[in-house]
Amino acid sequence: VGPAGRPAAVVTGGSRGIGRGIVLALARAGYDVVVNYASNAEAAAEVGKEVEALGGRAHLVRADVSVEADRRHLIDEATAAYGRLDLLVSNAGVAPNVRADLLEAGEESFDRLIGINLKGPYFLIQLAARTMIAQQEAGRVERPKIVIISSISAYTASVNRGDYCVAKAGLAMTAQLYAARLAEHGINVYEVRPGIIETDMTGPVKARYDDLILNQGLTPIRRWGQPDDVGRAVVAVATDLLPFSTGQVIDVDGGFHLR
Numbered sequence: 001v002g003p004a005g006r007p008a009a010v011v012t013g014g015s016r017g018i019g020r021g022i023v024l025a026l027a028r029a030g031y032d033v034v035v036n037y038a039s040n041a042e043a044a045a046e047v048g049k050e051v052e053a054l055g056g057r058a059h060l061v062r063a064d065v066s067v068e069a070d071r072r073h074l075i076d077e078a079t080a081a082y083g084r085l086d087l088l089v090s091n092a093g094v095a096p097n098v099r100a101d102l103l104e105a106g107e108e109s110f111d112r113l114i115g116i117n118l119k120g121p122y123f124l125i126q127l128a129a130r131t132m133i134a135q136q137e138a139g140r141v142e143r144p145k146i147v148i149i150s151s152i153s154a155y156t157a158s159v160n161r162g163d164y165c166v167a168k169a170g171l172a173m174t175a176q177l178y179a180a181r182l183a184e185h186g187i188n189v190y191e192v193r194p195g196i197i198e199t200d201m202t203g204p205v206k207a208r209y210d211d212l213i214l215n216q217g218l219t220p221i222r223r224w225g226q227p228d229d230v231g232r233a234v235v236a237v238a239t240d241l242l243p244f245s246t247g248q249v250i251d252v253d254g255g256f257h258l259r
């Protein structure tokens with residue numbers, strides 16, 4: 001029997017897309033949630049209302065994961081709101097502003113993307129892990145979890161968005177590293193690796209990908225992935241259904257990796 005009360009989760013980029021799907025799946029599973037967003041306060045507020053309609057509590061926190069002070073603010077707010085941190089889902093991420101061939105791509109956009117998609121998560125996880133260790137020692141949480149949302153781009157070499165692929169490959173190693181380091185503290189770490197999911201991020205390629213996915217089997221299970229598909233995977237690992245697995249990759253890709 002764990003500590004009394006509802007578990008609490010922080011979901012970065014919880015205002016839209018996959019993050020929203022994760023927030024709602026967690027709320028259905030009985031979590032109170034910190035919904036983090038970067039700038040879209042309206043979307044975050046909508047998600048907050050949806051969580052409350054499901055009987056959960058939502059606390060909205062604006063924080064840019066690439067900024068150190070914002071990361072601290074996010075974890076402090078979570079602890080202040082619920083007094084505990086049972087789960088961190090590092091989901092926030094951006095697609096490249098411009099797609100540029102590997103031989104042409106510049107450093108400025110690389111730095112920005114790596115800051116949000118890799119360095120930010122790397123250090124946010126460090127902060128959350130320290131908090132979880134302290135809270136576990138104080139008996140406030142039991143076997144907290146960390147979930148990192150990576151991508152099939154961690155292993156597909158897309159030469160016109162090398163920055164994104166490098167960041168996602170780095171996240172895969174980040175999951176391995178923290179899994180190895182935190183095992184002795186009873187904190188399992190999972191890498192959830194989505195395939196092609198229908199969100200604002202994939203909106204610009206929707207028309208082109210419809211044919212590839214639905215007719216040509218780019219995703220063998222011939223449909224777009226939905227944010228709820230990813231949300232369900234997060235709930236499965238967060239609720240300790242895989243207690244003896246850590247550093248595990250959970251593919252949520254409709255079989256993309258089988259091609």
Ligand code: NDP
Nearest residue numbers: 013015016017018038039040064065092093151197199201
């Ligand atoms: P969306 O563009 O739909 O949503 C992105 C979310 O991240 C928003 O909530 C946004 O907040 C937030 N965000 C963006 N930048 C920051 C930042 N600097 N700090 C904090 N939050 C930020 O993306 P998806 O839902 O599609 O993607 C979510 C994650 O899943 C990303 O890491 C992406 O790389 C990954 N992924 C997506 C796939 C897909 O097919 N869609 C496939 C595989 C992985 P705001 O609303 O304020 O802008």
